[in-house]
Amino acid sequence: MAFWPSVVVATPAHSGVGALLTYRSELSLAPGTLVRVPLGAREVLGVVWECPTEPPEGLSEAQTRAVASVLEGLPPLNARWRQLVRFAAQYYQRSLGEVALAALPPQLRDLSTVQLARRLKKQQGARAGAASAPADAPGQHAPALSEEQREALQALEAATAPVLLFGATGSGKTEVYLQATEHALQSQPDAQALVMVPEINLTPQLEARFRERFEPLFGAGALVCLHSGMTPAQRLAGWLAAHTGQARIVLGTRMAVLASLPGLRLIVVDEEHDPSYKSQEGARYSARDLAVYRAKVESEALAAEATAAAPAPRCRVVLGSATPSLETWHAADQGRYLRLSMPARIGGGALPRLRVVDMNHQPKGALLAPPLVAAMAERIARGEQCMVLLNRRGYAPVLACHDCGWKSACPHCSAYRVFHKLDRTLRCHHCGFTERVPRACPECGNLDIAPVGRGTEQLEEQLAGLLADVQRPDGGPARVARMDADSTRLKGSLEVQLATMHSGEVDVLVGTQMIAKGHDFRRITLVAGINADSGLFASDYRAPERLFALLMQAGGRAGRDAAFVTRQGSESELWVQTWTPQHPLFDALRRHDFPAFAAQQLAERESAGMPPFGHQALLRADARTQQAAQAYLNAAAQAADGLPHRDDVTLYPAVPLTIQRVANVERAQLLVEAASRAALQRFLNAWQPVLLACRSLPEARGLVRFAVDVDPLAI
Numbered sequence: 001m002a003f004w005p006s007v008v009v010a011t012p013a014h015s016g017v018g019a020l021l022t023y024r025s026e027l028s029l030a031p032g033t034l035v036r037v038p039l040g041a042r043e044v045l046g047v048v049w050e051c052p053t054e055p056p057e058g059l060s061e062a063q064t065r066a067v068a069s070v071l072e073g074l075p076p077l078n079a080r081w082r083q084l085v086r087f088a089a090q091y092y093q094r095s096l097g098e099v100a101l102a103a104l105p106p107q108l109r110d111l112s113t114v115q116l117a118r119r120l121k122k123q124q125g126a127r128a129g130a131a132s133a134p135a136d137a138p139g140q141h142a143p144a145l146s147e148e149q150r151e152a153l154q155a156l157e158a159a160t161a162p163v164l165l166f167g168a169t170g171s172g173k174t175e176v177y178l179q180a181t182e183h184a185l186q187s188q189p190d191a192q193a194l195v196m197v198p199e200i201n202l203t204p205q206l207e208a209r210f211r212e213r214f215e216p217l218f219g220a221g222a223l224v225c226l227h228s229g230m231t232p233a234q235r236l237a238g239w240l241a242a243h244t245g246q247a248r249i250v251l252g253t254r255m256a257v258l259a260s261l262p263g264l265r266l267i268v269v270d271e272e273h274d275p276s277y278k279s280q281e282g283a284r285y286s287a288r289d290l291a292v293y294r295a296k297v298e299s300e301a302l303a304a305e306a307t308a309a310a311p312a313p314r315c316r317v318v319l320g321s322a323t324p325s326l327e328t329w330h331a332a333d334q335g336r337y338l339r340l341s342m343p344a345r346i347g348g349g350a351l352p353r354l355r356v357v358d359m360n361h362q363p364k365g366a367l368l369a370p371p372l373v374a375a376m377a378e379r380i381a382r383g384e385q386c387m388v389l390l391n392r393r394g395y396a397p398v399l400a401c402h403d404c405g406w407k408s409a410c411p412h413c414s415a416y417r418v419f420h421k422l423d424r425t426l427r428c429h430h431c432g433f434t435e436r437v438p439r440a441c442p443e444c445g446n447l448d449i450a451p452v453g454r455g456t457e458q459l460e461e462q463l464a465g466l467l468a469d470v471q472r473p474d475g476g477p478a479r480v481a482r483m484d485a486d487s488t489r490l491k492g493s494l495e496v497q498l499a500t501m502h503s504g505e506v507d508v509l510v511g512t513q514m515i516a517k518g519h520d521f522r523r524i525t526l527v528a529g530i531n532a533d534s535g536l537f538a539s540d541y542r543a544p545e546r547l548f549a550l551l552m553q554a555g556g557r558a559g560r561d562a563a564f565v566t567r568q569g570s571e572s573e574l575w576v577q578t579w580t581p582q583h584p585l586f587d588a589l590r591r592h593d594f595p596a597f598a599a600q601q602l603a604e605r606e607s608a609g610m611p612p613f614g615h616q617a618l619l620r621a622d623a624r625t626q627q628a629a630q631a632y633l634n635a636a637a638q639a640a641d642g643l644p645h646r647d648d649v650t651l652y653p654a655v656p657l658t659i660q661r662v663a664n665v666e667r668a669q670l671l672v673e674a675a676s677r678a679a680l681q682r683f684l685n686a687w688q689p690v691l692l693a694c695r696s697l698p699e700a701r702g703l704v705r706f707a708v709d710v711d712p713l714a715i
């Protein structure tokens with residue numbers, strides 16, 4: 001008897017969701033089984049999707065190749081995982097093969113069956129070792145929860161809907177995640193939890209907290225990480241541990257949402273508003289939205305298996321933030337999500353007082369307002385720390401010649417190269433093109449070329465100068481440090497920088513938004529946002545939402561240790577330098593009133609039909625010329641005429657992207673809008689074959705690629 005498994009393999013992005021390849025097999029293969037199959041001249045990794053006993057109509061035995069091998073020893077990927085992958089592929093308009101294979105660790109593709117068997121054996125050895133470790137060794141004791149934390153934890157464990165944990169910065173959300181995780185894992189010996197964070201490297205503290213708490217309880221291999229900074233071997237080991245149930249907790253970034261977790265009972269999405277949960281390449285999925293979907297699928301499966309005697313367990317999902325995304329906030333307003341609030345900070349500390357500095361009334365050209373510098377000096381002298389946020393790295397965004405007008409444009413992008421003074425380079429932050437700073441203007445030879453605008457390097461330099469005479473309580477000079485993508489490029493440097501901040505060696509930390517995220521620094525009492533309103537002038541309708549979140553999160557780094565602030569006789573402050581102090585955003589920020597801000601933004605969005613009230617997708621095109629990119633998009637729009645569901649959507653004309661050329665590729669996009677998510681999906685599904693066909697139109701010559709971005713974060 002022969003079987004005819006249909007197998008999912010990594011296919012090019014647009015080969016369609018239905019593109020399964022049929023093979024032949026002597027054995028019946030369970031759906032989800034990992035196999036190697038011949039594809040052209042190669043042998044590739046595939047996932048069995050179905051395994052019928054009859055060949056598909058019109059397919060003869062002679063035309064069909066046999067499955068080359070089965071990855072023995074690996075349990076099949078379960079039906080819930082396959083449903084998640086199918087949904088993600090369909091919703092984000094990518095091929096099933098692309099999504100399924102991208103969700104597997106890359107090394108799985110390259111290992112032979114023998115090599116894999118060896119890895120599994122090693123893993124099992126490790127498991128045996130871990131199991132023999134005392135399971136109840138004294139661990140870090142969980143602190144008694146505050147009243148608010150206890151109520152939140154209880155409510156979330158009783159919840160049947162996704163939970164929004166709306167907790168102020170420093171309200172102890174992490175402790176709620178920890179205890180919810182512990183309870184979930186203790187409910188069943190094979191239960192697993194998935195905890196997602198925006199950027200794991202930024203918060204080594206969080207990983208340490210999870211390890212300290214759970215390794216004594218569940219063994220040394222109980223927690224694995226999954227993120228793109230790991231080596232292929234580490235990723236494979238982590239994935240295997242989760243897939244085989246050996247790991248009980250997966251702590252990871254957005255990619256972890258697609259990990260195989262057969263015992264999944266809890267998903268935590270920490271800082272759920274963070275844009276890094278939305279993938280910007282390949283399948284442009286939102287890990288937060290997939291987490292909500294995944295929990296639903298898992299819960300439905302658990303309910304189906306339940307008996308009358310034992311009520312069904314659930315898989316819960318918790319989205320946590322002090323500044324939730326407006327999508328999530330709106331879902332809670334509508335009652336689709338359960339909102340749990342924790343307004344108070346642990347220890348009863350106050351949220352920082354807002355000081356808005358009107359830059360129109362400051363000395364011309366000053367990067368830092370004198371009152372702000374004075375306030376910082378006072379705090380340093382008292383032994384408190386400050387943090388200054390400037391969302392632009394490098395020394396200056398442009399280098400210019402005032403004689404002839406030359407500017408440091410990137411030859412490959414429609415952007416300027418940034419001046420980095422420390423290593424004397426001009427660097428393009430879009431394509432990476434780097435050159436040494438020219439001695440003189442390349443156009444006219446003028447020796448006097450000058451930086452225009454400011455970046456973190458310059459801020460660090462200026463602050464060190466302005467604070468040169470300030471003394472710390474120990475008599476030493478004030479110390480300024482900088483933390484951004486440049487200063488943390490070397491492996492381990494971020495940890496070192498965080499440590500100097502935690503130990504109090506550094507008085508002022510200057511940096512990009514990476515300093516505003518998640519850190520639990522205990523001695524900061526002043527946080528300042530330097531070019532706060534640069535974001536407000538962006539054309540993006542999400543700019544106020546993003547700025548509000550950034551400032552509130554940055555402010556959330558101040559005054560986290562209430563006892564310290566009191567002892568100091570100090571008060572925590574958030575300083576904001578702005579040219580538009582009358583903007584309503586600052587009023588809500590002053591009152592720490594996220595609900596008021598969200599209500600005002602949502603009212604605006606509703607009247608404009610913007611998300612979450614309307615639904616959007618972008619069709620993006622990359623081409624050798626801007627004309628070709630736009631021509632392709634406009635042709636695709638025209639070819640949509642007469643398609644089913646065409647009348648349910650609005651198609652806008654193609655426009656160039658804000659930075660229209662990157663690495664010599666011209667970029668354009670076309671916006672699709674619909675009143676409902678379902679209508680948008682129906683249209684996109686109908687449109688997909690048209691998008692493929694339009695690639696070969698004569699006017700699209702020079703098209704490099706196209707991509708659909710569903711629920712884009714920026715338009």
Ligand code: ADP
Nearest residue numbers: 143144145146169170171172173174175346520
């Ligand atoms: P959030 O994630 O909401 O910003 P954290 O979870 O980081 O807040 O908590 C802030 C600080 O309070 C941390 O230092 C944490 O260790 C401490 N903390 C949290 N919950 C408790 C508690 N119940 N008792 C004592 N300290 C707590």
Ligand code: ZN
Nearest residue numbers: 401404441444
């Ligand atoms: Zn010149």
Ligand code: ZN
Nearest residue numbers: 410413428431
């Ligand atoms: Zn460039």
